[in-house]
Amino acid sequence: MRFSWLLLFCLFFGCDKQQFSSVEVVGHAGNGLNIQNSIYQENTLQAINLALGLNGISGVEIDVQLSLDQQLWLYHDEKLEEATTASGCIASKNSDELATIRYKSANKEKLTRLDELPFENYTGFTFYLDIRHFNACENQILNQAHFIAALQPIIDGNSNCNFVLITNYPNWLAGFKQKGWKTALNVFNLDELKTINWQNNPFDAVVLRNSNSTTDDVNWIKSQNKNVFLFDIRAPKTIRQAMKKQPDVVIVDDVKAALIEKT
Amino acid sequence: MLLMHKAICCCLFIFSLSFASWGQQRVSTSLSLTKVDFFHGFEYGQQHQAFEWNVGFEYGINRSIFQKRFFPKLKTNGFYNLIHKPKINLGLGMQYTYSLYRFGTTTKDIVQFHELMGGLRWNVGNQWRFGQTLMVGGLWENDFHTLVNKRQTYGTFGYIIQIDVSYAF
Numbered sequence: 001m002r003f004s005w006l007l008l009f010c011l012f013f014g015c016d017k018q019q020f021s022s023v024e025v026v027g028h029a030g031n032g033l034n035i036q037n038s039i040y041q042e043n044t045l046q047a048i049n050l051a052l053g054l055n056g057i058s059g060v061e062i063d064v065q066l067s068l069d070q071q072l073w074l075y076h077d078e079k080l081e082e083a084t085t086a087s088g089c090i091a092s093k094n095s096d097e098l099a100t101i102r103y104k105s106a107n108k109e110k111l112t113r114l115d116e117l118p119f120e121n122y123t124g125f126t127f128y129l130d131i132r133h134f135n136a137c138e139n140q141i142l143n144q145a146h147f148i149a150a151l152q153p154i155i156d157g158n159s160n161c162n163f164v165l166i167t168n169y170p171n172w173l174a175g176f177k178q179k180g181w182k183t184a185l186n187v188f189n190l191d192e193l194k195t196i197n198w199q200n201n202p203f204d205a206v207v208l209r210n211s212n213s214t215t216d217d218v219n220w221i222k223s224q225n226k227n228v229f230l231f232d233i234r235a236p237k238t239i240r241q242a243m244k245k246q247p248d249v250v251i252v253d254d255v256k257a258a259l260i261e262k263t
Numbered sequence: 264m265l266l267m268h269k270a271i272c273c274c275l276f277i278f279s280l281s282f283a284s285w286g287q288q289r290v291s292t293s294l295s296l297t298k299v300d301f302f303h304g305f306e307y308g309q310q311h312q313a314f315e316w317n318v319g320f321e322y323g324i325n326r327s328i329f330q331k332r333f334f335p336k337l338k339t340n341g342f343y344n345l346i347h348k349p350k351i352n353l354g355l356g357m358q359y360t361y362s363l364y365r366f367g368t369t370t371k372d373i374v375q376f377h378e379l380m381g382g383l384r385w386n387v388g389n390q391w392r393f394g395q396t397l398m399v400g401g402l403w404e405n406d407f408h409t410l411v412n413k414r415q416t417y418g419t420f421g422y423i424i425q426i427d428v429s430y431a432f
Contacts, residue, residue: 039404039419053410055371106420236329236330257326257330257366263367
């Protein structure tokens, strides 16, 4: 009986944790993407505020799409019908219409425009802007100059925050880099990364799905003086696996679970 | 604020336990899925004719076991059995739960949850009973928000899907 209590105590309070203090924890789409324990819908002002209020978080990753009138809106999916009461694509709609759209979630949050975020309150945090370059409704790639023109006042006007632009479209890297912005290339795996011309498509970091990367991959990328961001990290076991690879950043869906592992 | 919540919850729990025996007593063990975590726990209850009153203790499996961060939950619920037969009960009821865990190293990193839900519960059997509970309602999360330097509460829709095995004395 005495030993069974000891076993229970060890189960709850065992202290075999590793330290991952150098790994930064970043909220995926704010406070987590499609995760049941998140109070708010992803990519909303409420979710971002909730995540950035947590002690120990370094920033948030958010998905940025360009509307027809060249405003930047936060939305993850290709089509609005996936998560909202509307249909179509952000790139095919004007801001007046987008401002009236609400998510199908319990709290019925509004779509959030990037410049609605109170960046003055977010000093020191890093925003990882996942740039969506494709209009799925019209099957075309958007004009990068329009994206840059919309991003410029936000990045230049909020020097209290850090911004990293993530894209899976290498052709856009040089354009962002010319503005002096930090860039991250989202690739499927290390093999795809090695097929890309690094001279013509400059980037500071590589974004990899956790399940498609090994510790060796992470170490190799870091040896090339690039930062490594891992994403698609949900369950506690996966968070631990990702952190053990010692990337620079983990983009997580359960922020509190990641902060537990980090501490 | 945190102490007040704890005090209210403890009082409610002790108050519930202090009920004199007024009906058939039973103990149960349960496994439940909620918006916050999977929970395992134990419940003590009394049933008098169509009325049931239960109190229980649970712990969050993901946090407590897989992350070694103790995540306790106290709960109390009451049901009125619309169908009340020797081997089957089907009741409507309400449940309040309070739970908390710490995700960081300081007391500011304690996150608390309050759930107030209503729903259905049925069980079959005689002395040993198998039961299921389905509840929906409000879930309120209370965190310390570092940007505004105070605790804030956020509410949303919550649910509980539970299975349990009980033994009636």
